[in-house]
Amino acid sequence: MALPDYVPPQTMEILFSRQQIAERVHAIGTQISNDYAGQSIVLIGVLKGAAIFLSDLARSITVDNTFDFVAVSSYGRARVSSGQVKMIKDIDNPIEGKHVILVEDILDTGLTLSYLRQLMLQHKPASLKIATCLDKPDRRLVPIEADYVGFKIPNRFVIGYGMDFAERYRGVEDIRIYPEIPAGH
Numbered sequence: 511m512a513l514p515d516y517v518p519p520q521t522m523e524i525l526f527s528r529q530q531i532a533e534r535v536h537a538i539g540t541q542i543s544n545d546y547a548g549q550s551i552v553l554i555g556v557l558k559g560a561a562i563f564l565s566d567l568a569r570s571i572t573v574d575n576t577f578d579f580v581a582v583s584s585y586g587r588a589r590v591s592s593g594q595v596k597m598i599k600d601i602d603n604p605i606e607g608k609h610v611i612l613v614e615d616i617l618d619t620g621l622t623l624s625y626l627r628q629l630m631l632q633h634k635p636a637s638l639k640i641a642t643c644l645d646k647p648d649r650r651l652v653p654i655e656a657d658y659v660g661f662k663i664p665n666r667f668v669i670g671y672g673m674d675f676a677e678r679y680r681g682v683e684d685i686r687i688y689p690e691i692p693a694g695h
């Protein structure tokens with residue numbers, strides 16, 4: 511499939527600035543530190559989108575923590591959910607009896623996190639919560655809510671802060687609106 515034309519990110523409208531993101535992520539880190547005071551937690555990031563959110567979040571959390579990553583395939587380049595989710599990379603370390611937080615970039619249709627939540631529950635963690643940088647509640651196909659949400663947003667396609675379009679723009683520091691909503695999205 512041919513790559514779409516490159517749209518320079520600085521031409522895209524900023525939805526959340528790096529400063530707004532930093533403040534919000536810090537606030538979530540503080541909330542998690544309070545909620546889990548005196549305990550140890552495992553953060554499980556969903557590659558690749560959540561990598562940057564997780565790295566900032568982990569540095570805002572003051573309780574004992576480790577992190578791990580999983581990778582799933584669902585969207586590919588098309589930006590449109592096929593509804594099919596498949597695990598490509600599993601966790602490296604056991605989570606049985608541990609307090610786990612799944613860390614995601616965007617909670618959209620909910621298909622990815624519902625699938626991952628079911629899989630992680632089979633490992634019998636002591637508890638399982640979800641942290642997402644962005645939440646698009648209007649797009650939900652399956653009922654699932656996050657315990658920690660950075661920002662709730664309307665149905666716009668966004669890039670930056672780990673989020674991509676056709677693998678581009680993950681390193682853009684602000685969260686910006688891609689200038690079109692993908693067909694079927």
Ligand code: IMP
Binds near residue numbers: 614667673674
């Ligand atoms: P869902 O909740 O299973 O539909 O999928 C969530 C995943 O879809 C996220 O982890 C993103 O990878 C991707 N996604 C959904 N909306 C956007 C967006 O606006 N920009 C970039 N990726 C998105």
